[in-house]
Amino acid sequence: MDYQYYISAWIYKVLKHADADFANFLHNKGYGKNENDSKLYKLFCFSRLNFGKPKLWKEKKLFEISAHEIKLQISFDVNKAASNFIKGLFMAQEFYLGDKFNGIDFKVSNVAALPEPEFTESMRYHLQTPWVVSYQKENDKHPQYLSPKDKLFDSLTVKHLAEKYNNTRQPKLISPEQINAKRLNDFKRAGFVMKPGTKEQSRIVGNLFEFELNAPLEVHKMIWNAGCSEKSSSGFGWVEKID
Known part of the structure; x- marks a missing residue:
């Protein structure tokens, strides 16, 4: 049930595979005014997995998922050029999500860029x-x-x-x-x-x-x-x- 840590680790792994320096920067430092700034931020976030209505094994803290297609949204606070670069990184990725006892093998079948809303104050x-x-x-x-x-x-x-x-x-x-x-x-x-x-x-x-x-x-x-x-x-x- 607590799969968020594994998703975060996977995102860093994808970034590191493409650009080790960028991924290390995100993981170890983040964005900030300077290297000595104690307030450094990692400017991305992600949604919950959209997998319909799974069976819940509450005592074991597990979801049993029957859906074959699962959706995840990831967002980076970067410019458009970097956004297109990042989009390409996740295409056709194959990965395992879970711990050594329970998990699922995934393959990314599609990546789509979603439009931003119209922002007001x-x-x-x-x-x-x-x-x-x-x-x-x-x-x-x-x-x-x-x-x-x-x-x-x-x-x-x-x-x-x-x-x-x-x-x-x-x-x-x-x-x-x-x-x-x-x-x-x-x-x-x-x-x-x-x-x-x-x-x-x-x-x-x-x-x-x-x-x-x-x-x-x-x-x-x-x-x-x-x-x-x-x-x-x-x-x-x-x-x-x-x-």
């Missing part, structure tokens, strides 16, 4: 994967994963979006005061296990809800192409537009 979104907002005190060993009930949630949400934008784009800067995110419904806590079955195994928890975002157009484009959440390269913060 006020837009409504549905979170398909959880929005992670974390806070770590100086002496804490692990971060706290906040819910919208926590008093720091709203301020850290817009602070992260502004930092993500400002650390990856030059020269125009955006302040948190230019961004307003308003939740439209109740939230549901959800998360994924990362690096399952290893010593580094951990669970990252976020929140699912619908929201209205008022922000400059560039911020909307960024979250559409790179997710709105922390850890977007692990599949968190994938948004879909609400008409």
Whole structure:
């Protein structure tokens, strides 16, 4: 059930096969103002797998999938030339998705570029994967994963979006005061296990809800192409537009 880690690892593998330097940069550093910047971002995100209604083996944390064609959306916050290059990388890829006990062999049968929506300064979104907002005190060993009930949630949400934008784009800067995110419904806590079955195994928890975002157009484009959440390269913060 926690397949997101394996998808993220596969994406890095595809990139590394084509351009080891680019993949290493994404994995180890990400985008940022300079090499010494502590806030570096990996500007891609991906959706959940679309495999219909699988059989759920809850005790074993497994999906049993009968569909023969499965869809996945991947988005990179790059220019059009790089986008066409990346599109070509994924054509006809063959790979195994899973751990050493359970998984599926896949072959990419088709890659299609999807159009962007028409962006406006006020837009409504549905979170398909959880929005992670974390806070770590100086002496804490692990971060706290906040819910919208926590008093720091709203301020850290817009602070992260502004930092993500400002650390990856030059020269125009955006302040948190230019961004307003308003939740439209109740939230549901959800998360994924990362690096399952290893010593580094951990669970990252976020929140699912619908929201209205008022922000400059560039911020909307960024979250559409790179997710709105922390850890977007692990599949968190994938948004879909609400008409």
